[in-house]
Amino acid sequence: MAQVRIEHVFKRFGPVTAVNDFNLTVEDGEFVSILGPSGCGKTTSLRMIAGFEKATEGEIYIGDHCVSSSSQNKFVPPENRDIGMVFQSYAVWPHMTVVENVAYPLKIQKVPKEERLKRVNEMLELVHLGEYGHRYPHQLSGGQQQRVALARALVAQPGLLLLDEPLSNLDAKLRESMRFEILSIQKALGITVVYVTHDQGEAMAMSDRVVVMSKGVVQQIGAPHEIYTNPANKMVADFIGLVNFMQGEVSDDRVYLQGTTASFPNTSGVSGSATIAVRPENITMSRGGGMLEGTLTHRFYLGDAVDYRVTVGDHDVRVIVKGADLKEFADGEKVYLDFEKVMIFDRE
Amino acid sequence: MGSLPRFNSKFIVIAVSVILLLYFVVFPMGILLYDSIMVNGAINFGNYADVYSQDVNWRALSNTVQLSLLVMVASVIITFPLAWLVGRTDMPGKKTYRTLLVASYMIPPYVGAIAWVQLLNPSVGYLNSIFKWILQLQQSPFDIYTMGGLAWVLTLFYSPFAFITISRAMEKMDPTLEEAARVSGASPLRTLVDVTLPLMAPSILAGGLLVFIAAGSCFGIPAIVGMPGNIEVMTTRIVTYIYMGNDEGIRDATALAASLMFIANFLLFFMTWMLGRKDYTTISGKSTRPNIVELGKWKWPAFCGVGLYAFIAVILPLGSILLTSLLKSMSRGVTWSNIGFDAWEPVITSSQYMESIWNSVVYGVIAATIGTILSVFIAYLAVKTKVKGRSFPDLLTVIGGSTPSIVIALALVITFSGNFGLNLYSSMWILVVSYLVKYMTMSVRTIAASLSQVHVSLEEAALNSGASWIRTCKDIIMPLIAPSIIAGWFLIFMPSFYELTMSLLLYGAETKTIGVLLYELQTYADTQNASVLSVIILTIVLVGNLILNKLTKGNVGI
Numbered sequence: 001m002a003q004v005r006i007e008h009v010f011k012r013f014g015p016v017t018a019v020n021d022f023n024l025t026v027e028d029g030e031f032v033s034i035l036g037p038s039g040c041g042k043t044t045s046l047r048m049i050a051g052f053e054k055a056t057e058g059e060i061y062i063g064d065h066c067v068s069s070s071s072q073n074k075f076v077p078p079e080n081r082d083i084g085m086v087f088q089s090y091a092v093w094p095h096m097t098v099v100e101n102v103a104y105p106l107k108i109q110k111v112p113k114e115e116r117l118k119r120v121n122e123m124l125e126l127v128h129l130g131e132y133g134h135r136y137p138h139q140l141s142g143g144q145q146q147r148v149a150l151a152r153a154l155v156a157q158p159g160l161l162l163l164d165e166p167l168s169n170l171d172a173k174l175r176e177s178m179r180f181e182i183l184s185i186q187k188a189l190g191i192t193v194v195y196v197t198h199d200q201g202e203a204m205a206m207s208d209r210v211v212v213m214s215k216g217v218v219q220q221i222g223a224p225h226e227i228y229t230n231p232a233n234k235m236v237a238d239f240i241g242l243v244n245f246m247q248g249e250v251s252d253d254r255v256y257l258q259g260t261t262a263s264f265p266n267t268s269g270v271s272g273s274a275t276i277a278v279r280p281e282n283i284t285m286s287r288g289g290g291m292l293e294g295t296l297t298h299r300f301y302l303g304d305a306v307d308y309r310v311t312v313g314d315h316d317v318r319v320i321v322k323g324a325d326l327k328e329f330a331d332g333e334k335v336y337l338d339f340e341k342v343m344i345f346d347r348e
Numbered sequence: 349m350g351s352l353p354r355f356n357s358k359f360i361v362i363a364v365s366v367i368l369l370l371y372f373v374v375f376p377m378g379i380l381l382y383d384s385i386m387v388n389g390a391i392n393f394g395n396y397a398d399v400y401s402q403d404v405n406w407r408a409l410s411n412t413v414q415l416s417l418l419v420m421v422a423s424v425i426i427t428f429p430l431a432w433l434v435g436r437t438d439m440p441g442k443k444t445y446r447t448l449l450v451a452s453y454m455i456p457p458y459v460g461a462i463a464w465v466q467l468l469n470p471s472v473g474y475l476n477s478i479f480k481w482i483l484q485l486q487q488s489p490f491d492i493y494t495m496g497g498l499a500w501v502l503t504l505f506y507s508p509f510a511f512i513t514i515s516r517a518m519e520k521m522d523p524t525l526e527e528a529a530r531v532s533g534a535s536p537l538r539t540l541v542d543v544t545l546p547l548m549a550p551s552i553l554a555g556g557l558l559v560f561i562a563a564g565s566c567f568g569i570p571a572i573v574g575m576p577g578n579i580e581v582m583t584t585r586i587v588t589y590i591y592m593g594n595d596e597g598i599r600d601a602t603a604l605a606a607s608l609m610f611i612a613n614f615l616l617f618f619m620t621w622m623l624g625r626k627d628y629t630t631i632s633g634k635s636t637r638p639n640i641v642e643l644g645k646w647k648w649p650a651f652c653g654v655g656l657y658a659f660i661a662v663i664l665p666l667g668s669i670l671l672t673s674l675l676k677s678m679s680r681g682v683t684w685s686n687i688g689f690d691a692w693e694p695v696i697t698s699s700q701y702m703e704s705i706w707n708s709v710v711y712g713v714i715a716a717t718i719g720t721i722l723s724v725f726i727a728y729l730a731v732k733t734k735v736k737g738r739s740f741p742d743l744l745t746v747i748g749g750s751t752p753s754i755v756i757a758l759a760l761v762i763t764f765s766g767n768f769g770l771n772l773y774s775s776m777w778i779l780v781v782s783y784l785v786k787y788m789t790m791s792v793r794t795i796a797a798s799l800s801q802v803h804v805s806l807e808e809a810a811l812n813s814g815a816s817w818i819r820t821c822k823d824i825i826m827p828l829i830a831p832s833i834i835a836g837w838f839l840i841f842m843p844s845f846y847e848l849t850m851s852l853l854l855y856g857a858e859t860k861t862i863g864v865l866l867y868e869l870q871t872y873a874d875t876q877n878a879s880v881l882s883v884i885i886l887t888i889v890l891v892g893n894l895i896l897n898k899l900t901k902g903n904v905g906i
Contacts, residue, residue, distance in 0.1 A: 050531060052527055052530075077536075078527070078530040078531050079530050079535055084531065085527070085531040092528075093543060093547075095547060104529070104542075105532040105533050108533040109533060153531070156533070162531075
């Protein structure tokens with residue numbers, strides 16, 4: 001098993017900087033996700049760890065080995081990095097059976113045939129494909145093909161497993177169950193994992209830590225609850241979960257919600273104008289009175305919750321109440337809102 | 349409300365196009381096959397026995413198979429590394445090379461043959477003279493009039509088929525399949541052997557078979573390069589028999605042509621089956637950039653190697669023809685004082701030459717215009733309707749396109765000489781029909797591809813806005829596919845314009861075409877006029893291709 005260290009890594013494609021000063025240490029046995037919108041540089045980062053892209057600057061270490069260093073002009077090709085990788089497109093070889101696919105890394109390592117077969121079968125049991133060994137990929141469903149890819153990536157017992165959006169080609173139900181399957185296999189083997197995804201739910205549910213990227217820059221690294229409850233900036237707050245952004249003015253050590261007398265402690269120490277952010281589920285709505293007065297304009301029934309739109313002065317505020325009854329409030333009714341867990345950011 | 353007339357117009361379109369295709373494609377070929385196995389009203393393989401009992405025909409068959417195999421293998425061996433270097437590495441000048449490497453595709457094959465005869469004929473070939481001078485040799489090192497020379501010219505002119513097929517497959521292959529092998533521990537070379545080659549095998553084979561069929565069906569190159577050296581192949585035998593002009597000759601030609609047609613179509617169906625095999629289809633997720641292999645110190649050697657090949661395959665023959673056309677006198681050597689446009693004047697002022705060029709342009713324009721209109725209907729039928737048998741007309745054009753030219757010509761001669769009502773013999777219409785049968789499939793392909801890009805919702809939106817079906821075609825569909833219609837027109841016009849094989853068998857006293865004229869000049873050893881005419885043909889084809897390239901943004905070309 002291996003620790004991964006990424007130090008001051010840059011990747012430039014001509015004038016475009018795809019990855020800008022990336023720093024990350026993934027501990028041995030840790031599950032780290034790189035999360036961000038498409039084009040944020042997350043896949044490029046993963047491909048640099050794998051050795052499919054060469055970092056323009058910086059150093060990458062896997063275990064004790066430096067695998068990529070611009071200053072020492074060192075670059076270890078993917079086949080010598082001791083990693084397993086699962087691709088979004090499965091990349092299961094269509095001209096080989098399931099067993100041949102999974103056995104391939106061992107064949108390259110010249111593992112004797114008997115042991116090879118034993119280890120392949122163990123691996124196939126682990127991913128619940130024990131009976132499918134002699135099938136060809138076109139005889140398997142997408143989920144089964146992805147399990148083959150997972151078995152192939154793990155069979156040589158690499159120190160590090162890289163996953164590049166492995167679930168995004170699967171349907172929603174299968175995606176859910178595969179999450180837990182990947183996680184339980186990871187825990188059983190204790191392997192280090194770097195997982196790239198654009199799906200925040202996936203990243204939150206699976207990871208020990210999440211790296212949020214945007215426009216090639218790491219915005220925040222932290223445990224899922226940390227990122228959710230204490231986002232480093234507006235971008236992270238916006239990308240993870242739902243959030244209301246409202247303009248505020250700083251006066252003394254408090255931030256006033258524009259057009260109202262309501263104010264919140266200036267926890268971020270910003271000056272001038274600020275952005276006040278609050279998540280829809282952290283707002284309580286009542287008839288009795290509260291911090292802010294507004295008018296209920298729309299209601300949307302979500303099944304397990306009701307999603308309200310409330311106009312407060314110039315602000316349009318979204319409020320989500322779990323387990324609420326749609327008929328509890330009526331459109332056009334005057335309501336009172338109380339904000340909790342308010343976040344203060346710079347205007348920009 | 350509008351559904352009844354819509355159904356009717358579609359029905360009429362299907363009926364008319366099917367009847368036309370049946371009459372001009374299926375019927376003549378049926379007659380050809382029928383004639384080849386009927387002797388005095390009974391089924392009898394006597395014709396085949398007769399033909400193949402003669403040594404010369406056996407030799408022709410064996411030459412054709414040997415040559416085609418040789419050309420196929422050579423083409424694959426040459427084009428696979430070329431396709432890889434151009435498609436998957438950081439070799440400099442990739443784009444220019446790609447254009448150059450497919451360029452020999454648009455040079456008429458017989459023009460290429462004329463060029464190589466100029467370069468490598470044993471007495472005065474340009475290259476032979478240069479080698480003799482540099483190496484101080486007594487004898488010419490090369491003789492083009494041999495099996496080797498024939499295979500060489502065929503390979504240069506038909507390997508683009510393999511190049512296009514193989515590079516397309518390389519571009520389409522999901523690069524993560526190779527990356528998965530790399531992370532599994534395989535070196536780049538091992539990845540090539542274990543993953544890339546097996547996955548591309550069907551496409552490589554398909555490209556090879558295309559070359560095999562094209563080389564075996566070709567008449568122009570063997571006629572110009574092989575005949576002077578007494579090397580006979582199937583196509584030249586067929587033409588010789590037809591030129592005998594009597595019933596016996598036609599009968600023997602028919603048996604040979606039927607054999608050739610059978611081989612070509614069998615191979616094509618085999619190829620289609622190969623490519624359609626399910627276990628080789630690869631699902632691709634998001635389009636990752638294909639991983640570009642860094643060549644390192646091999647970068648410039650690769651650049652020079654590919655450059656040398658492109659020079660030999662394209663620049664050298666074109667240069668040779670241009671040079672010959674600009675010599676004042678063939679008997680004097682290549683010197684500055686011997687360069688001028690003197691040879692051009694008699695060609696341009698000759699009414700006989702100009703008439704042939706004019707004929708070719710007119711027949712090309714007529715074939716292209718009729719063909720494009722039919723292609724639009726056939727493509728619309730196949731892509732946009734749910735009518736039963738909608739792709740049947742399309743299939744018929746494919747069969748026409750895949751049948752060797754010589755076979756089409758013979759079938760038309762037999763069928764439309766008045767024996768079955770219609771007599772087109774010696775008229776321009778038999779030429780136009782032959783061009784349509786052979787080349788319409790290209791234009792149907794192009795228009796169908798473009799039509800399938802027009803989503804059904806665009807049409808439905810127009811219908812919902814109150815437009816009639818005709819109005820929808822005019823306002824929505826036609827503007828969207830206009831570039832492909834013009835491209836389709838050129839795809840019929842250009843090969844028809846410089847067509848040789850079918851024209852040679854079908855022309856009459858009043859309908860001589862530029863290809864026929866050029867062939868005559870070459871066989872009468874009038875090299876210079878042949879070169880001038882070749883330059884004229886090449887210029888027209890080049891201009892046509894530039895227009896085509898502009899219109900389709902480089903997606904279609906000859």
